[in-house]
Amino acid sequence: MKRVKFLIIIGLVALSFTELMGQQVPQFSQYMFNPLFINPAYTGYKEQLYVQSYYRKQWAGVEGSPETLALGADGFLPNQNLGFGVVAVLDRIGAQKTSGFYGNVAYHLRLSESRFLSFGVGIGIVNSMLDGAMLQPGDSDDPTVPIGKNQVMYPDFKAGLFYYDENFFLGVAVDNLMSPLLDFDNGDMIVEPRSHFNLSAGTWIDISSNVAFRPSFMFMDDFRSPSRLDLNASFVFLEKFWLGASYRTAVDYADRALNDQLKKNTSIIGLIEIYITEGLRVGYAYDHSINGFDPRSFSTHDISIGYLFPAKRIKSISPRNF
Numbered sequence: 619m620k621r622v623k624f625l626i627i628i629g630l631v632a633l634s635f636t637e638l639m640g641q642q643v644p645q646f647s648q649y650m651f652n653p654l655f656i657n658p659a660y661t662g663y664k665e666q667l668y669v670q671s672y673y674r675k676q677w678a679g680v681e682g683s684p685e686t687l688a689l690g691a692d693g694f695l696p697n698q699n700l701g702f703g704v705v706a707v708l709d710r711i712g713a714q715k716t717s718g719f720y721g722n723v724a725y726h727l728r729l730s731e732s733r734f735l736s737f738g739v740g741i742g743i744v745n746s747m748l749d750g751a752m753l754q755p756g757d758s759d760d761p762t763v764p765i766g767k768n769q770v771m772y773p774d775f776k777a778g779l780f781y782y783d784e785n786f787f788l789g790v791a792v793d794n795l796m797s798p799l800l801d802f803d804n805g806d807m808i809v810e811p812r813s814h815f816n817l818s819a820g821t822w823i824d825i826s827s828n829v830a831f832r833p834s835f836m837f838m839d840d841f842r843s844p845s846r847l848d849l850n851a852s853f854v855f856l857e858k859f860w861l862g863a864s865y866r867t868a869v870d871y872a873d874r875a876l877n878d879q880l881k882k883n884t885s886i887i888g889l890i891e892i893y894i895t896e897g898l899r900v901g902y903a904y905d906h907s908i909n910g911f912d913p914r915s916f917s918t919h920d921i922s923i924g925y926l927f928p929a930k931r932i933k934s935i936s937p938r939n940f
Contacts, residue, residue: 645686646672647864647887647903647920649818650834650850653940654690654722655705656816657791659738659780661724662694662701664938670924676905678917684711692722699726705740718744718774733783740776744811745769772800772811787940788819814840820850822939830854832862832939837869844870844883852889860891860901884908897926
């Protein structure tokens with residue numbers, strides 16, 4: 619039954635083969651702990667070597683359901699005020715698999731003793747592959763279904779800004795900046811990549827010496843489908859234990875949705891983050907769909923692991939709360 623249900627969903631996607639209006643970039647429920655994956659200007663923010671990984675399984679237990687794996691590492695050159703890093707992402711849904719590898723660089727401009735503005739870019743290569751052997755068309759002679767594995771490789775470019783001080787951050791980023799210049803009319807891809815804009819911000823509020831409150835939000839838009847808004851609120855205990863929740867909803871301010879279900883796509887998310895040691899953190903998120911296109915009977919899980927290597931030299935005197 620689960621397989622049948624998911625194949626129905628894939629069938630609906632296939633009906634809009636060339637004009638699919640859904641968001642294409644991977645979702646990160648723990649975006650507040652992994653900004654490197656959504657904004658290249660974050661690169662080098664911690665001024666230490668930081669390695670992180672992220673795994674998301676959507677609709678667990680369903681064959682072919684969306685799956686994302688991301689790995690990243692970034693560091694900082696204090697004499698040049700430069701952050702540098704690499705990011706690798708693998709995103710899979712059914713017969714479609716997309717992988718990308720990026721090199722990031724960001725310049726951190728000091729505005730005052732504790733305020734900074736960074737400018738970052740990410741340059742990479744993306745490979746998108748469609749395995750025709752995994753598709754089950756109603757017509758075995760359907761010419762739109764490829765034979766074997768078809769793939770296309772193309773360059774990608776990301777850019778972002780990131781303002782931060784010890785108690786506040788604001789980030790703006792755009793990805794897939796090369797897509798308007800490329801010709802993807804080759805039948806090899808289910809979804810043609812297009813640029814996405816995201817805006818994120820958050821603050822750190824000390825409630826007591828042992829408890830802090832950290833609200834944040836992320837807004838994402840591709841200017842062709844309903845945008846996405848994530849609202850998050852987390853409590854931080856002893857700077858070691860995080861407990862929070864998020865509310866994710868579609869925002870169809872320009873009436874772009876193909877149907878009412880896409881307009882109402884809403885989820886709630888529970889989050890937990892633990893610093894096991896001084897540098898090692900582990901995070902987990904559980905998504906539950908309230909309404910919309912997602913099958914509500916299935917669970918979505920996020921796992922995030924990061925390690926901050928001990929500092930040899932830190933140029934900034936402000937804490938790194940983000």
